[in-house]
Amino acid sequence: xxxxxxxxxxxxxxxxxxxxxxxxNLHARLLSLNLHCNQISRIEGLSSLxxxxxxxxxxxxxSRIEGLxxxxxxxxxxxxxxxxxxIEGLQNLLNLKKVNLSYNRIDDLRGxxxxxxxNHKLSHLYLHSNCIGSLTQVFDSMMGLHCLVHLTxxxxxxxxxxxCTEGYRDLILGNLPQLKALDGxxxxxxxxxxxxxxxxDLPNLEFLEYLITCxxxxxxxxxxxxxxxxxxxxxxxxxxxxxxxRPVTSGSEYKSCTDVTSSSEQDLMKIQDANNMLREMxxxxxxxxxxxxxxxxxxxxxEEKILKPKRDTDLTTESDCxxxxxxxxxxxxxxxxxxxxxRNSQSPKCHSLQKNRTKSLxxxxxxxx
Numbered sequence: 242x243x244x245x246x247x248x249x250x251x252x253x254x255x256x257x258x259x260x261x262x263x264x265x266n267l268h269a270r271l272l273s274l275n276l277h278c279n280q281i282s283r284i285e286g287l288s289s290l291x292x293x294x295x296x297x298x299x300x301x302x303x304s305r306i307e308g309l310x311x312x313x314x315x316x317x318x319x320x321x322x323x324x325x326x327x328i329e330g331l332q333n334l335l336n337l338k339k340v341n342l343s344y345n346r347i348d349d350l351r352g353x354x355x356x357x358x359x360n361h362k363l364s365h366l367y368l369h370s371n372c373i374g375s376l377t378q379v380f381d382s383m384m385g386l387h388c389l390v391h392l393t394x395x396x397x398x399x400x401x402x403x404x405c406t407e408g409y410r411d412l413i414l415g416n417l418p419q420l421k422a423l424d425g426x427x428x429x430x431x432x433x434x435x436x437x438x439x440x441x442d443l444p445n446l447e448f449l450e451y452l453i454t455c456x457x458x459x460x461x462x463x464x465x466x467x468x469x470x471x472x473x474x475x476x477x478x479x480x481x482x483x484x485x486x487r488p489v490t491s492g493s494e495y496k497s498c499t500d501v502t503s504s505s506e507q508d509l510m511k512i513q514d515a516n517n518m519l520r521e522m523x524x525x526x527x528x529x530x531x532x533x534x535x536x537x538x539x540x541x542x543x544e545e546k547i548l549k550p551k552r553d554t555d556l557t558t559e560s561d562c563x564x565x566x567x568x569x570x571x572x573x574x575x576x577x578x579x580x581x582x583x584r585n586s587q588s589p590k591c592h593s594l595q596k597n598r599t600k601s602l603x604x605x606x607x608x609x610x
Contacts, residue, residue: 254279262286276301277319284308299323299341306330306352321345321367328352328382339365343393348372350382357385365391369424370399376406380416390421391433 251273259265259279263286267274273295281301287293288311295317296309303323309315310333317339318331325342327349340363347368356363363386373379373394383389392413395404403409413423422433 251275287311309334317341326372331356335360336362338362338388341367342371343367343396344370344399346372348374350378353382353386357387359387361386362388364388367393367396368401369393369396371401374402376403376409376412379403379413383417387419389417389419392417392420392422393424395424 250270252267252271253275254265255275256278259276259281262276262281262284265286267286267290269289269291271290271293274290274293275295275297277297278300281298282303284298284303284306285308287296287308290312292314293312294314296312296315297319299319300322303320303325306320306325306328307330309318309330312334313336315334315337318334318337319341321341322344325345325347328342328347329352331337331340331352332355348371350373366383366386366389379394383392394401394413406412410423410426414420414428421427425433427433
């Protein structure tokens with residue numbers, strides 16, 4: 242049975258060969274749970290997690306979306322790379338904002354209809370690499386999702402049969418006016434650069450986002466106490482280490498319904514190579530994100546070290562100003578007492594006249610000058 246740290250509010254059990262959620266001791270204070278890359282075939286045993294905000298069950302063996310009704314605080318759900326065929330079981334998740342259902346076999350979207358209205362907050366929905374073939378079903382299931390702003394039906398060459406429809410993009414954007422971006426492209430045709438679009442396929446992404454936020458808060462707090470202490474991100478380092486050690490996922494796990502017929506060994510090797518490359522790119526992106534966090538705190542450290550007292554550079558008080566004025570007056574007075582002949586360099590003509598005048602005065606030693 243998998244154990245956990247009861248003092249922690251986030252739990253990562255990636256690639257632990259877990260076959261059932263009932264084998265895990267879960268406490269009610271959990272905010273984030275990451276079970277990426279296990280062998281779980283059913284969602285169950287989560288009824289006590291009322292505070293849970295992030296759940297990652299990607300790369301498992303799930304065939305149904307169920308057992309989520311008690312997760313009333315859930316904000317992000319990652320069920321990518323499973324065996325799902327229909328969207329269902331989300332109607333009680335009023336706070337759910339982001340759902341990743343990519344790389345499944347979904348062709349039934351009717352489970353989105355109970356999410357219609359303004360009571361639900363679903364804003365980001367990722368459905369690329371599935372079996373959705375009807376535009377009518379897309380419109381019927383999504384027109385009532387008032388908060389939906391980002392929809393992905395195709396990404397990195399992995400789409401749905403519906404994406405082959407002529408005028409697909411114009412039809413989707415025309416019938417779903419609430420959308421701001423489709424397939425990572427805004428209505429104005431610009432690429433939507435951001436965390437949600439660029440990295441959505443990365444397993445346990447929401448969990449890592451949560452950890453980065455936690456470690457960032459901890460680092461800033463430590464920086465206030467001592468600027469000499471190096472910034473550390475223990476939770477992120479632990480997850481990245483686990484992610485690097487995980488076995489390479491076989492290409493068959495990521496195949497959509499349109500790829501099922503391509504089962505030759507050569508095709509599988511190509512898919513594996515592509516997944517390996519994508520995996521390394523994802524790790525690099527995460528490391529860059531962590532590097533930015535460390536750089537930000539390091540820069541704050543340097544700025545605090547070079548700060549000088551303001552009195553050294555500015556006149557901040559009335560006495561400072563008066564003292565400055567007195568110094569200026571004294572300087573001017575002293576300069577006024579210095580003869581002009583000393584202040585200025587004499588021309589040759591003036592020098593000659595001065596010499597003659599001196600000779601003349603030497604003849605009358607008792608004269609009054």
